[in-house]
Amino acid sequence: MTQWTSKSTGSVEKIVNVTNPLNADNSSNLNYTVTPPNAENYSLYLSQKDLNLEHTSALPSWNKSQVNFGYDSPLTKHLPGKGSVLNRSDSDAPKVLVVDDHPASRMTAAALLAMEGYEVIEADSGFSAVELVTQNQPDLILLDVMMPEMDGFEVCQLLKQDEHTRLIPIIFVTALNDRRSRIRGIEVGADDFLSKPFDRVELTARVKSLVRQKRLNEDLDHAEQVLFSIARAIESRDPNTGDHCERLVDLGRAFGKYLNLSRNQIRDLMWGGYLHDIGKVGIPDAVLLKTGGFTPEEWEVMRRHVLIGEKICQPLRSMRGVIPIIRHHHERWDGSGYPDGLKGDEIPYLAQVFQMIDIYDALISERPYKRALTPKEALTVMQEETAVGWRNPELMQKFAEFICNSKSSNNIL
Structure with missing residues (x-):
């Protein structure tokens, strides 16, 4: 079932569908948490055998239950209408931001993605896109190139230079097929390209692949941050x-x-x-x-x-x-x-x-x-x-x- 919700001035609209296209593929059953691969290796309360400390029976006076790393994971969120905080997993619909100054093109992409189970947010300009990315942290951005004031190249470059948004994959959508535009898109950090008019199968396949890759990258990024947090906690002991x-x-x-x-x-x-x-x-x-x-x-x-x-x-x-x-x-x-x-x-x-x-x-x-x-x-x-x-x-x-x-x-x- 697809539900359409309109926001205030009409410049930003959202489509929500409760089904998740990633669930159709068992191979993409990713656990979107901060637990890194081989998580047993990351326990702060390591066993004597793991630490190879055969000459002492003493372990550190602190363990993982006593340490607050100051790491507030962005991997959890409140679901609408729910009272508890849940770990983000594949049961959540991936969020896609569609950016295009032409309403017809924007609505076409939004409708196609909504049919596939994505939560869609729309922006009609580069400036509003940057603001919505900060507010919503989408899983992917479908970005038109030719827009007034701030074009797609500028938006992409700005987001890829920001530590908080650099992992969000960006697909450029354009009617421009010339080599120069694609090279410039690659230079500013675009992850993929799509040409107008949309091919539904190609659109959903590219979006699904990049969303999966983003979640893998985030797992890795968060695992690294956990290590740095451990290191800072160790330094604070002395x-x-x-x-x-x-x-x-x-x-x-x-x-x-x-x-x-x-x-x-x-x-x-x-x-x-x-x-x-x-x-x-x-x-x-x-x-x-x-x-x-x-x-x-x-x-x-x-x-x-x-x-x-x-x-x-x-x-x-x-x-x-x-x-x-x-x-x-x-x-x-x-x-x-x-x-x-x-x-x-x-x-x-x-x-x-x-x-x-x-x-x-x-x-x-x-x-x-x-x-x-x-x-x-x-x-x-x-x-x-x-x-x-x-x-x-x-x-x-x-x-x-x-x-x-x-x-x-x-x-x-």
Whole structure:
């Protein structure tokens, strides 16, 4: 059954149908929740066996029921007429925003989609489309190219640059079949193209495919955010570190650009700033927060944080470039580091780069057991460590040049 609801001025209208086209395909039975793949690997209250802590029976004094990550999932919503909040799943009709300044074209697309069970929202201009996206967070946007004031290219570019709307797939609908328009559409981030007049089968197939892909991408995106939330919670356990992770993110971005690293490598460095010590979730407070020196047994437990961190992040493909940083950021150039005793260029390059910014930030930061060193003093300490074989000499020289240049130009210091 299809129900038509008209809103105030008539510039925006909605069509709702209670059936969901995704339910017709069992292969698309996606659970639209924040639970990532292999969810057992993400439990904060990991077992001793998982953490490989055979030398201690103590687990952290906090567990997942005691931690509020400040993560209010957008994956739940109040359904009209219902009193409870439900997890969003395939039982909810996907929401499509149709944007076209021509009422006839807009209504044709809306009617076709409503017949297939989609909840449809209509906008008659680029400006109203942007406003409705913010208010409604649709699952897909069917966007006309040729519109006055703000055309489809401008709308698409604006939405794809926004962190909160970048995952919404956009299908350009246009009578323009020229190569230049399609190239420009790709450049501003369009996910697909449809030509007028609509072919119903093609329209529904493309919409269904992109909605499915969006939900998969959101699951991945939310799983990543959960990891970052865990990392921030871990950092908050030790008030002495301050904003160590945030500083590492900024340093990683700046040093990565200085080394002319690729965009993905710089992203991995920045993510490493947040996630390099996520494995400390499995280290008992008695060890992690100890102010004095470690016993040999306690040091063995502490060193395992890199292996725990690797295990936590391993199920996510997007973390493949970060995992070498997590596991190997305590290796040393002469092979005296841990966990694998790698030597020289056996150590992954990004782990070597990350070591530089991690050690530098620790040296210039105040701790209860030491004063904050000046940049010059910190570089001297790092160069001394390089001389005894702990660091990559060539990379150390580049890092020293980077710090000196940054200091003189007031870029980051």
